[in-house]
Amino acid sequence: MSRLLAAARVRALTARRRGSTVRCPLCEHAFDRFKDEWNRPNALCWRCGSHERHRAQWLLLDQHRPELLEGTRALLHFSPEWCLRDRLGSLSHLRYVTTDLDPAQDVELRLDVTATGLPDGAFDAVICSHVLEHVPDDAAAMGELRRVTAPGGWCLVMVPLALDRATTYEDASITAPEDRRREFLQHDHVRLYAPDIAERLRAARFAVEVVDMAAELGPGGAARHGLLASDLIFLCRPA
Ligand SMILES: [Zn+2]
Structure with a gap:
């Protein structure tokens, strides 16, 4: 079409x-x-x-914590979705850079989140949403996110979450697409995260604030904007 x-x-x-x-x-x-x-x-x-998670991210950045974007000069966005890209790319005060490993995606940089090759502290803001569940070595990815986030900056992380699990579920022997779909929700996911992803991010030397936009807005606000309780935002700052 x-x-x-x-x-x-x-x-x-x-x-x-x-x-x-x-x-x-x-x-x-x-x-x-x-x-x-x-x-x-x-x-x-x-x-x-x-989707619900994009609306939660934008509500946080645009309305609930406008200081996050106001204080940002350069933002690196991994696997950017069009709806967010449109809004973030139109902000004249910041240098907005898009990246994806997938050659089919129309982005500015072709970066591997586990080894970007960028200088330390290259960006004062980073968005990495629904990426880490695809990455076998997520500790390397989190370490790299921490390294490229400038001191005083922030990195917004989201992943598909199983709120009913106490610990993240992963099993490197599960590799067939149909098995991964059954166990990890999607054919190309390598694990199913629980909220204990916050501990992994802290191990990567981030201070982590867990933001629950659905709870912050209350039942009326969450329904109005179509938010999910499972869409927790991990707002990470270099510790
Ligand atoms: Zn819309």
């Missing part, structure tokens, strides 16, 4: 779903409900495609 046709289709969908029950803070449109994802209802923005 051409880009023009795709855009027209999104506009038509957006108009049909217009309402006042839920609101996407990224594209600032309101709808009767969000679009269902294959495994859960009321998940995706009809207009910009944001």
Whole structure:
């Protein structure tokens, strides 16, 4: 489908779903409900495609802790999603740099999160969301995130989380895609994190603040923005 046709289709969908029950803070449109994802209802923005976790990140950065972005001069974004990329890339005060290891992705830098080759403290902000669950050596990745985050800066980490688990589940012998899907939720995930990922990040010499946007906004606010309790944000600062 051409880009023009795709855009027209999104506009038509957006108009049909217009309402006042839920609101996407990224594209600032309101709808009767969000679009269902294959495994859960009321998940995706009809207009910009944001998921629950993207809306939680943007609510944190744009509204709840505006000082985070205000104090940022250079931000490195791993595996950037379009909805966030649009908003972050339009901030004129910061140098916004996108990176992905996947050659199919249209990004500025082709970096391996376990060995970026960047100078120490190259960025005063880093976003690494839904990346670490794909990385076999996550200690190396966390160490690298810590190294490239400048002193006084921050690194926002999110991963798919199993809130009902006390400890992260990993088993290097599980390698077949269908086994990984069953055990770790997706064919290319190498582990299933529990909230104890915070301990791994602390071991990488980050001070970690766990931000629960759904709890911060309360039941009404969480429902309004379509947030999930499992979308905890690990806001890490070089310790
Ligand atoms: Zn949206």
